Amino acid sequence: MTDWNKITAELDGLEIVTDASQVAKLSLDYYHFSPVLQAQLADKRADLVVRAANEEDVLKVARVCVKNQIPLTVRGAGTGNYGQCIPLEGGIVLDLTPMNKIHRIEPSLASVEPGVKLAAFDKKAREIGWELRMYPSTYRTATIGGFIGGGSVGAGSINYGQLRDRGNLHAVHIVTMEDKPRVLELRGDEVQQVNHAYGTNGIITLLEIPLAPAYPWAELIVTFADFLEAAKFGQAIADADGLVKKWVSIFAAPIPTYFTALKDYISPEESSAFLMVAESSLEPFYDLVKEWGGKITYKKTAKEAQKGISLVEFGWNHTTLLARSIDPNLTYLQTFYWDLERVEQMYRYFGDEVMIHLEFIRVGGMAIPAGLQLLRYSTEERLNEIIKYHEENGAGIANPHTYILEDGGRKTIDLVQLAFKERVDPYGLLNPGKMRGWLEREQ
Template sequence: MDDLAQRLRTALGDDAVSVDPGVRRTASTDWAHMSPVLTARLPAGLADVVAFPADPGQLARAVALAHDAGVPVTPRGKGTGNYGQAIPLRDGLVVDLTRARRVLDVGAGWVTAEAGTPFVTLEAAARATGQELAMFPSTVGSTLGGFLAGGAGGTGSIENGWLWSGFVTALDVVPCTGAEELVHLAGPDTGPLLHAYGTSGVIATATVRLRPRRDWTALFASFDRWTDAVAAGLALMASLAPVPRLVSVDEPGIVAALPADPGIPRGRTSLRAIVDTGVLTAARQAVTAAGGVVEEVRAGGAGLLTSLSFNHATHRVQKTRPGLAHLQVGAPALVERADEVRALLPGALLHLDGLGGPDGPEFVGLLLTRYTGEEALRGAMDALRGIGVHVSDPHTWELAEPLDDVRRAAARYDPAGLLNPGKLPAAVPARPVG
């Protein structure tokens, strides 16, 4: 490791390499502590050395040096992931990409940038050209590469779906083969690198979709009944054109943990939406038709609504009510069979965000339930699946199936298995027939 650290200093510069214990600890953590299951297993690994490449060329050089030394490599953005994606389970080298943050080019319908570019920078570059990002994570300071490697959807997903639904058009990827090179991938070939935690190659640059810039406004509404708020949210997503950029619904138990705001009255179910100003009248009508009250329409409030969506709700509730664990849930059964969901998990709290899919818009959500142990939590997941609710396990750092394409890409671009080891589970051999 000492030899690798020195070679990295020679290649990248003294200020781009650190073996300081504090830097190593910071580079070896993310938001996995939101999970009581993962918290019990942390710390799981500690980087031996941290490198900060300033551009794709330096990134390729760092990965090649680590390969030659037989040292594991864990790529890292801002560390805002929730599942231990950036934790180096086998120690070794953590490559922090936050210094590789240039927007390289903006064209009609696309932007190309280095992996460490924050989404706030990408959105500003797009809006300067009369465009905006088709999608971005709820943590807008997250990096492009980190989101593509560890995320799934976010603000803009009602209209544009998941990140592998055409959001990414091209990638430049660093393989871990000893070759100091960038591999260009386009179209469907980018798929095995998305939400793969860097196990199938390290993203150096990415080209993602833009849409025409719109004039977004924050709409705050409240309801007596959760079912009415859900109906209003579905109506907003299905009837407005352009489609809202975000729709979130929170029941009173979650509202109590949100920041005090006149648009989010305590004791009521809250619906919040980012809508185009041109359809505000129609949005108001959808709310009142479902029995709701429009509390406020606020220009410039879109940032606040983004910061209250997806797993930000989990974080806020856990701060005020320790001892809760979250489950990531979806499918129409989540709202159509809500009474059964609540019966399975008495006292659970539910946060919803809108998502567009092949069958039209629907809600995905977060169920926050009292944590009484991992076995009980796994049982709750199985029970929810039994009534048709889709459950994504947020309490593991292993990637979830199907992974055949990821494994094929990893075999090509990481034959020695040095990229973020411990995150890509081995394929289970098929049983022989007969």
């Protein structure tokens, strides 16, 4: 039985949250997008939340947790979708949002603490003409550490691929959970040991990230009478190498009806493309729209776009958020369709049960349609049938209805990440229950 008064005394000097409603809030994330995870995770709670303001604080918490064999789950802004930062076995949730110093921004490279918010960082970097290579639609609240720990893609992925691609993360510092916790620096390929590992094998305390040249990005909506034409237009702009863009998203009707703030720009029966295009590329962009018979119904210059809500906050998983706020029975899937033939096949096969939302991203040098489809949920059995049909027909599903690291994405145990966990977290205290490789090793 853990003596929490003793633990609190050992953590003296650190900010500790014990208020039950605050602890509840800081124990959860956006797991509720999944009806399957809702049932599994709703009642999970930390015993304490501790806030760390610097690396010394993190080391202190790590020491106390190792000494007392307490589970430790790291948390950024808690916007993850699969219960990634939900403590399955209680213990301490370590909130790193106070660690928000930008140490260095220089042309093409930056060094930051994990709690830095993506939007705040981007604003600073743009002052010297650079920006994040990619960001999720939660960029206003999400942290850089959380994006690396649990995210994968975002606006910019049409140019730079996925976070896990070599070159998108240069170096990290991590705090270990060994008998004597220490700070390790990982550089180059070594970062893959902790990249997208849900904080199961190291607490990231510093990140060195590469940047992209910043452009003034215009934001546009183009509508089409037919979804498949919209999808083909999406592929065409994604493939147009001379056209500088940051984001290409396609919504099948009736998805945009969930975007009530945009109802003046898209009618319920229209499908649409949402885009960020460099202002200097707008002229060739208009020619492309003309070629595909699209209609531009919304256009903001980069300056205008900075004032209100960015269109990006209708894309990625914000689409799911907005749709669920109107119909909570909706959930979603994450799919690598690989090509438009498969998109068409799924569109015709599932009809209105699976409404297609595409995000074009770069994978292995090619622009491909990925999906964040909205799904009308009936039962878990039906959900699994839909996943199975996709997989049997060559579409890859990154399952958002599991909190297990390996089951969500690559479906195989990452031996490099597992070996690193054995080394730096020998007692399995970090975010326990999330890494299948570790769970199976323990049996």
